Structures are given as structure tokens and as C-alpha cells.
Amino acid sequence: MVLTPESQSLMQRLDQRSRDIFKEIVEGYLSTGEPVGSRTLSKGGIALSPASIRNVMADLTDLGLLDAPHISAGRAPTHRGLRLFVDGFLEIGEPSGSDKREIEDRLRSAGSDLEAVLGEASGILSGLTGGAGLVASPTRDTPVRHVEFVPLAGRDALCVLVTEDGDVENRLVRVPEGLPATTLIEAGNYLSTRLKGRTLAEAAVDVREEIRSHRAALDAAASSLVEEGLAQWSGDSPGRGRSLIIRGRANLLEDAKAAGDLDRVRQLFNELERQQSLLDILDTTREADGVRLFIGAENQLFPLSGSSVIVAPYMGGAKHVIGALGVIGPTRLNYARVIPMVDYTAKVIGEILAARRTKDGK
Structure with missing residues (x-):
């Protein structure tokens, strides 16, 4: 992680003893979820008396890096302290x-x-x-290669979109009862022709205008299916689009x-x-x-x-x-x-x- 300006300023205000104690407190808290007390630190790797450690803890608290969440003498890092720890002390390697x-x-x-x-x-x-x-x-900003509608059981059909990157994604659409398979093919071919090599955002306006002005060689059922497919993929319907x-x-x-x-x-x-x-x-x-x-x-x-x-x-x-x-x-x-x-x-x-x-x- 890169030191933020605030973290850099705080690091400059901490001497080595304060840094060691701060690091031990945060690591102990992240490990157990519990505040860390001065006696715990003195019995661990900090070669100072509990009284000396408490003085340092008080200074760290004044800097807004530690807090006492309970009545006990233990301290836990604040959000500001966690940010400093991640920026200045955390060693990040590879996953196991x-x-x-x-x-x-x-x-x-x-x-x-x-x-x-x-x-x-x-x-x-x-x-x-x-x-x-x-x-x-x-x-949805990758050019489209192909679109098709695949009939499923009942009134469901699958709108399949393949992008130029090779991504294949599906959306479930509702179709009228008894809609002929030829209408699904017609709507898919129409969208494939109009969208190929273009993004949805680029082509959707033109397609809708062509349908509204009756310039699209589609019957009412196929036109409705095309608009439903566009709504599914462009996010114009509530809750649709990116997920x-x-x-x-x-x-x-x-x-x-x-x-x-x-x-x-x-x-x-x-x-x-x-x-x-x-x-x-x-x-x-x-x-x-x-x-x-x-x-x-x-x-x-x-x-x-x-x-x-x-x-x-x-x-x-x-x-x-x-x-x-x-x-x-x-x-x-x-x-x-x-x-x-x-x-x-x-x-x-x-x-x-x-x-x-x-x-x-x-």
C-alpha cells in the first residue's frame, strides 16, 4: 500500500518505541478482536514496564490512533489507526x-x-x-458479435449475447404464449445485424428509432421481443442491466x-x-x-x-x-x-x- 499524506505525517511523529507498541497492539487486535493491554505487551515482545507502555498508549490515543472501547485499560485501533497500520506497517505478499x-x-x-x-x-x-x-x-461497453433468442419451456426464452471479447451472457425474457420459433429467430437475426461491431449504447437508440418509425422489417411480436432484449441488456428496465x-x-x-x-x-x-x-x-x-x-x-x-x-x-x-x-x-x-x-x-x-x-x- 502507498502512504497517504496523513499516514506519512503520522509516521514522522512516531519514534521507534511508539511504532513498535502501536504495531503490537494492532496485530493483537486483528488476531483476537479484543483490546490489548499494557501487561500483555510487557509479557510479549516489548521490553518496557507496563507503566511506560501505558504512557506510550496514551500518546497514541491522543493522536487518534487508539481508543479504549471498554472500561478496561486495553486499547484497540481506531479507523485512523488501522489506515496507518495498513499504509505503513502491513507486509503484503502473495496468497498461500x-x-x-x-x-x-x-x-x-x-x-x-x-x-x-x-x-x-x-x-x-x-x-x-x-x-x-x-x-x-x-x-456494457464491448462491441457485440452475435445475439440470439433460445426458446425454453412455457413463456420463457433466453436472450444470449456474445461480445467481440468472446464473453457469453444470458438473460431470461418473457414471451407471449405460443410465440413461433421463427419470430425468435427473426428478432435474433435483426439484433445481430444491427448490433454487430457496435456497443449496446451506440446501437440501442438507432434500433429503437427504427422500430418506432416502422422502418424495421419486423412484425409486432418480433419488434416487442427486440425491445425487451434491448431493455434487458442496456439496463433501461428497473433492476436490469449490470448486476x-x-x-x-x-x-x-x-x-x-x-x-x-x-x-x-x-x-x-x-x-x-x-x-x-x-x-x-x-x-x-x-x-x-x-x-x-x-x-x-x-x-x-x-x-x-x-x-x-x-x-x-x-x-x-x-x-x-x-x-x-x-x-x-x-x-x-x-x-x-x-x-x-x-x-x-x-x-x-x-x-x-x-x-x-x-x-x-x-
């Missing part, structure tokens, strides 16, 4: 070999459908980190129960329902170089729930950022493990997308 293997095996066995891969990624992040996994589906995959809410609930802080998780669950706001947070990685971390109030979406969010972008073609994924959990997350795991998962997804493009000759 077993974590790497599990991430790769599960993602590569998820199949060819991108949404299945992203859903598996969210589940992996949740399971391996103990938080909730968040994955935003790609922005947010969340796995592991139960992890957050169990953590809150253990900490006796159910109010915090209720607040967090309410915030998790605001999908567009979550997508906005994940999209901040589009301008970032690698992993981003938000601790507590640093994240405008979760300032009241005392949570940390770790996010990373994943790439489409030619190192083009098309989406993001991450983890949300309590502020005492194991940052040294979670940060590289989020980063590695994003890289594997990028490799999978690159392999699919190569296979398709792109």
Missing part, C-alpha cells in the same frame, strides 16, 4: 499456495458463462476471507453476533440493498492501479456500520477494466491475507477472459 489453487480450480471449472464465473468468484471470496464477496458484472453478486451475508451476521453488535450488521444489510451505490463504490477501481481499501468512514456508503471494503478491478481485452470485485467485512479483517487474495482473484478472472478471447481467435 492452497488459496491460489482453490481460486484457480474453482474459477476455471465454473464453465464458459461469465456470470457463472463471477458468481463463483463471489462465493470464493466469501468462503476464504470470512466476509461477504462482492462482484460487479462488466460494464451485483453478493455472497456470504451470513458471515457478517455471525461476526456481529460474536461481537454483540447486531445493530451494526442491520445497518450494513440495509446498505447492501443499495445496489447502485455499491456498484459506484466498486467502479472507483476503474481509475485505480490495483487494490483499493476503504476503512470505516472512508467509505461514504458504509460510514455507520464500521466495515472495511477491499476492492480490485478485473480486466477485459487489452488491459481494459470492465468490472470489479471485492470483500466487505469487519474492520478487523485479516488485511495481510485478504488484500492479496482479492487481487489474485481479479487477475485469474482476467486470465480466464484472455484465454477465451484467444480460443475464439480474438
Whole structure:
């Protein structure tokens, strides 16, 4: 991580003894979830008396780096202290070999459908980190290669979209009872012709105008199906378009129960329902170089729930950022493990997308 200006200023104000004690307190808190007292430190690796340690702890508290959450003499890091620890003290390496293997095996066995891969990624992040996994589906700015409608049982059909990058994604659409298969073929061929080599945003306006002005050689049923397909893929219908995959809410609930802080998780669950706001947070990685971390109030979406969010972008073609994924959990997350795991998962997804493009000759 790179030192923020505030973290750099705080590091300059700490002597070596203060840094050692601060580091021990934060590491102890992240390990146990409990405040760390002076006697614990004096019996550990700090060769000072409890009284001397308490003096340093008081100075660190005055700087806003530590807090006493209970009546006891123990101290825990504030959100400001956690930020300083991550920026200035945390050593971030690679995920363990077993974590790497599990991430790769599960993602590569998820199949060819991108949404299945992203859903598996969210589940992996949740399971391996103990938080909730968040994955935003790609922005729809890749040119389209092909569109077709596949009939299913009853009144359902599958709208299949293939991009120039080789991504294959599906949306379920409702069709009139008894709609002929020829109408599905007609609507798919029409969309393929109009969208090929163009993004949805570029082509949608022209297609709709052509239908409204009756210049499209389509009957009413096929025109309706085309508009439904566009709505599904462009996000013009409520709740449609880009999706947010969340796995592991139960992890957050169990953590809150253990900490006796159910109010915090209720607040967090309410915030998790605001999908567009979550997508906005994940999209901040589009301008970032690698992993981003938000601790507590640093994240405008979760300032009241005392949570940390770790996010990373994943790439489409030619190192083009098309989406993001991450983890949300309590502020005492194991940052040294979670940060590289989020980063590695994003890289594997990028490799999978690159392999699919190569296979398709792109």
C-alpha cells in the first residue's frame, strides 16, 4: 500500500518505541478482536514496564490512533489507526499456495458463462476471507458479435449475447404464449445485424428509432421481443442491466453476533440493498492501479456500520477494466491475507477472459 499524506505525517511523529507498541497492539487486535493491554505487551515482545507502555498508549490515543472501547485499560485501533497500520506497517505478499489453487480450480471449472464465473468468484471470496464477496458484472461497453433468442419451456426464452471479447451472457425474457420459433429467430437475426461491431449504447437508440418509425422489417411480436432484449441488456428496465453478486451475508451476521453488535450488521444489510451505490463504490477501481481499501468512514456508503471494503478491478481485452470485485467485512479483517487474495482473484478472472478471447481467435 502507498502512504497517504496523513499516514506519512503520522509516521514522522512516531519514534521507534511508539511504532513498535502501536504495531503490537494492532496485530493483537486483528488476531483476537479484543483490546490489548499494557501487561500483555510487557509479557510479549516489548521490553518496557507496563507503566511506560501505558504512557506510550496514551500518546497514541491522543493522536487518534487508539481508543479504549471498554472500561478496561486495553486499547484497540481506531479507523485512523488501522489506515496507518495498513499504509505503513502491513507486509503484503502473495496468497498461500492452497488459496491460489482453490481460486484457480474453482474459477476455471465454473464453465464458459461469465456470470457463472463471477458468481463463483463471489462465493470464493466469501468462503476464504470470512466476509461477504462482492462482484460487479462488466460494464456494457464491448462491441457485440452475435445475439440470439433460445426458446425454453412455457413463456420463457433466453436472450444470449456474445461480445467481440468472446464473453457469453444470458438473460431470461418473457414471451407471449405460443410465440413461433421463427419470430425468435427473426428478432435474433435483426439484433445481430444491427448490433454487430457496435456497443449496446451506440446501437440501442438507432434500433429503437427504427422500430418506432416502422422502418424495421419486423412484425409486432418480433419488434416487442427486440425491445425487451434491448431493455434487458442496456439496463433501461428497473433492476436490469449490470448486476451485483453478493455472497456470504451470513458471515457478517455471525461476526456481529460474536461481537454483540447486531445493530451494526442491520445497518450494513440495509446498505447492501443499495445496489447502485455499491456498484459506484466498486467502479472507483476503474481509475485505480490495483487494490483499493476503504476503512470505516472512508467509505461514504458504509460510514455507520464500521466495515472495511477491499476492492480490485478485473480486466477485459487489452488491459481494459470492465468490472470489479471485492470483500466487505469487519474492520478487523485479516488485511495481510485478504488484500492479496482479492487481487489474485481479479487477475485469474482476467486470465480466464484472455484465454477465451484467444480460443475464439480474438
